[in-house]
Amino acid sequence: MKLGINFTLPNGQLLKSKHYIKDSGMEINFAALVRAKLMFSLKTINFRAAGPITPPECVRFDVEIIFDNEDHDGQMSLVLEAEPYKLVCNGDKNYITDNKIDQILRSILNILVILICSASLMLCSRAIYRAQLLKELTVQFFRRAYNKELSWDGRLEFLNIWYIMIIVNDLLIIMGSAIKEQIERNQFTNDQWNVCSLFLGLGNLLVWFGVLRYLGFFKTYNVVILTLKKAAPKIFRFSFCALLLYAGFMFCGWLILGPYHMKFRSLATTSECLFSLINGDDMFATFSIMSKKSPMLWWFSRVYLYSFISLYIYVVLSLFISVIMDAYDTIKQYYSEGFPKSDLQTFIGEPCIEEVSSGLYRTQSSSSLNAMMNSLFCCNFYRSAYSKIGGGGSNLNIL
Structure with a gap:
């Protein structure tokens, strides 16, 4: 059986791998070969003529070919792996950029998505935080007023799973959009599209799961x-x-x-x-x-x-x-x-829409811009509001 790899050098000389290995002083018994690995690198230029970005890209492929003959059954399995790495192109790189507007629009879209998801992340985190504060006050109220612990079902009423899912998908979309923006600006030395697509895909999946929350307003x-x-x-x-x-x-x-x-x-x-x-x-x-x-x-x-x-x-x-x-x-x-009620739902009761909107549960508020900013970002407003629930004379130290 004839073994060897032959290729021609730039000067026209024929190079035989078997002779090259022998001349290098390496003794290889091909009949007893168990595993061999051939590694080399290739450089290429991708002009991307049909793509949305016209600048050329210089890429190096680290190629690895594995010859596996562990079974010695006359059949050698081959595995080829190529890892791409982006390089800095040297030489004449003058090109015509006729899609500056497209690049700017994509950057604006990425930044807008990141800002919206960041706002959603902060609002949902704020809602979960406030719910936990209210839960602690409710637990202490049940201990003081009824001399009993709030049930597990009652405690779960303060944990909104939908908000947690929204926080997770916001984080995934923010990271995916940030990686996408960096890739489009060629700030990564290697290709990160797999990581980017993973974050964006999982985030998009959770977003569509979140749509089920709004379908819950319909009985069917x-x-x-x-x-x-x-x-x-x-x-x-x-x-x-x-x-x-x-x-x-x-x-x-x-x-x-x-x-x-x-x-x-x-x-x-x-x-x-x-x-x-x-x-x-x-x-x-x-x-x-x-x-x-x-x-x-x-x-x-x-x-x-x-x-x-x-x-x-x-x-x-x-x-x-x-x-x-x-x-x-x-x-x-x-x-x-009728649905079964937890001890918290029994305590709250079933107020109708008119009772809720009648002003009974309305707290004092201010229409000024300063009051609105305090209600969004300051915890002192919530401390004063929740203290009314816990009672003015109680020694509650929640915040």
């Missing part, structure tokens, strides 16, 4: 949201039990069927195969790929696959759906008979 959509909220604790407990069974099947299949089935060669591929079987995907191929070299393991694979598919499709998934349907029936019953 609110039933779905309340059903998911009601079923969430049971779903988590049920999923934990199902995950233990799943882990047992996964390790069993990997240990026993790994040498004979390509879909069970590793834990990752085993988990992917079992998850696809739960959804009824590629069942026949999973059965037929199994090697018949060992009749005992061939029959075991049949029993193993039939047991897993039957258990998860006919039992686990059915119970999972029944848990959600039970929560849905409970929410429907609450709509007809």
Whole structure:
């Protein structure tokens, strides 16, 4: 078998890698080769003629080719990895910039997104902070007035999960927009689009989840949201039990069927195969790929696959759906008979819209700009307002 890599040098001389290695004093037994790694760098210029940015980009690719012959089965696996790095272009870099307006508009958009998300982040953080102050005052009021602790459900009334999700998506979008702006200004030495897309993608996902909050104002959509909220604790407990069974099947299949089935060669591929079987995907191929070299393991694979598919499709998934349907029936019953109240809701009662807007809960305020700024950024205003709830003679030191 002839081994070697041949290429021509700029002067026309033919370079043979096998002779080069031999002349360099390196003795390599290719028949006993286990693993080899070839590393080199390539430089190129990207003119980006069809892109939104006309300046050329100088890029260096650090290429790594891995030859893996650990199995010694006559087949050598190849892995090629190329990592790009941006360089500073030297030489004649004169170019025509006909899209200055587009660049300015993109920068304005990025800055505007960052400012809006920053304002949303501060307002939601302020709302959560004020709610926790009010919770501490309420806990102390229940201790002093009723000589009991506020229940866990009552404490959760002061924690708005929607605000926490908004804070997280604001942080993600701010970081993604900042990275995007720096990339467009060529302030990064290597490509950070993967990190940028990760932040922006997750932030966008949470933004669309937040739209569900506004659908909750409609009764029809609110039933779905309340059903998911009601079923969430049971779903988590049920999923934990199902995950233990799943882990047992996964390790069993990997240990026993790994040498004979390509879909069970590793834990990752085993988990992917079992998850696809739960959804009824590629069942026949999973059965037929199994090697018949060992009749005992061939029959075991049949029993193993039939047991897993039957258990998860006919039992686990059915119970999972029944848990959600039970929560849905409970929410429907609450709509007809009334929702259960926590001790905090019982204390507040059910004021109608007219009672809330009648001025009973209205505090003194000022229309001046100074008062508005104090209400937004100063905590002294909240201390004076909340002290009315806690009582003037109490020794509450919340702030």
